Amino acid sequence: LSVRHPESGMINYLLGDTLFKLQQPVEAIPYLEKAVAHDPHLLTAQSSLARAYVQTGDSAKAIPHLKVALPSDEDGSLHYQLARAYTANGDAQLGQQIMKEYQEIQKAKAAQMEVMEKEVPITAPTD
Numbered sequence: 001l002s003v004r005h006p007e008s009g010m011i012n013y014l015l016g017d018t019l020f021k022l023q024q025p026v027e028a029i030p031y032l033e034k035a036v037a038h039d040p041h042l043l044t045a046q047s048s049l050a051r052a053y054v055q056t057g058d059s060a061k062a063i064p065h066l067k068v069a070l071p072s073d074e075d076g077s078l079h080y081q082l083a084r085a086y087t088a089n090g091d092a093q094l095g096q097q098i099m100k101e102y103q104e105i106q107k108a109k110a111a112q113m114e115v116m117e118k119e120v121p122i123t124a125p126t127d
Helices: 008-021 025-038 043-055 059-072 077-088 092-119
Strands: none
Touching: 008 025, 008 043, 025 043, 043 059, 043 077, 059 077, 077 092
């Protein structure tokens, strides 16, 4: 199944991402590759394709897609995957640099959560 119309990038992404989430990364890769080929700016497709490559043990193919998807990395997970991919491909120094960025994102998220918890205190219900 491959779709060839203006929305085919999104449809292939949805098919591929669904297969990926069903723990079928090998089956997901062709759909995700088509989605990325159709729309390289579809960062969610780039991210899913990279994660599928990582799960299938092909971290070298994952690296360019992880790099493209980094702007969409809200929780640091893509930085973490990129650090691991660089390390797996023999670039431990770059892996460590990206891991530091991941740790900074995690610290910032923790600080943000702490501020939010202070701004919205949880109180017991009153009668």
